[in-house]
Amino acid sequence: MTRNSDFKQVVRARMAATGEGYTAARAALEQEAYDAARAEQERLVGRLFTGGRIERVPAKRKVRTAVLLEVLSRFEPGRDYSEPEVNEVLLGVHEDFAYLRRELVNYRYLQRADGRYRTVAQAPARSAIERQEIPAWEAHWLPGFLAGDFRRDR
Incomplete structure (x- = not known):
């Protein structure tokens, strides 16, 4: 309860x-x-992705985070990735793969250790300020995704 x-x-x-x-x-x-939350996520990223790619990374944090969650769904939870493997996944989304990789680490969706990347083990704890900038979809989708329960859809 x-x-x-x-x-x-x-x-x-x-x-x-x-x-x-x-x-x-x-x-x-x-x-x-x-x-x-799903409808909000679809609204935020729906207009930015064409053929699985984005033309530009959004400046607004909430929309950028929604894009990062979409990009994160292309990774397999718990799997270790080398930097070239991460770059290859990200190049399928946008030509500025280094920026996307940095943002995924900064938003605590990917962690880096010894030159290897992997999705975080659990959803990051967010401060009150961060929660204002994070779409509601994160709280609903991310824990299940990281646990390996589902990829993009439930």
């Missing part, structure tokens, strides 16, 4: 409105949040 009393109130309000039990109401609300 959640410890967030605000969310509990929303769940209870749905229970009262629909007659659902707590578990069903909570699951429905979580699915709605997932669907909304």
Whole structure:
């Protein structure tokens, strides 16, 4: 059971409105949040990708992060990549592979050690300021992706 009393109130309000039990109401609300986050992600990256590539890296952080999450889906969680392998994956997205590689490391989606790269083991903890700049899709999609539960879709 959640410890967030605000969310509990929303769940209870749905229970009262629909007659659902707590578990069903909570699951429905979580699915709605997932669907909304997915729609936002698709909206943010949909206009930037053509044929699997982006023409330019967005300047706005929220949109750039959405693009980075899309790019991250091209990596296999838990697999070690050499720098040339990372570059090859990123060249399939944009010609400035070095910038994308740096951003993936800076946003803590990839970690680098001894010249090898791999996806992080768990979703990074975000400060309140970072959460304002990160699309909601990260919280819904990233933990499952990193656990190997799914690639792009659920």
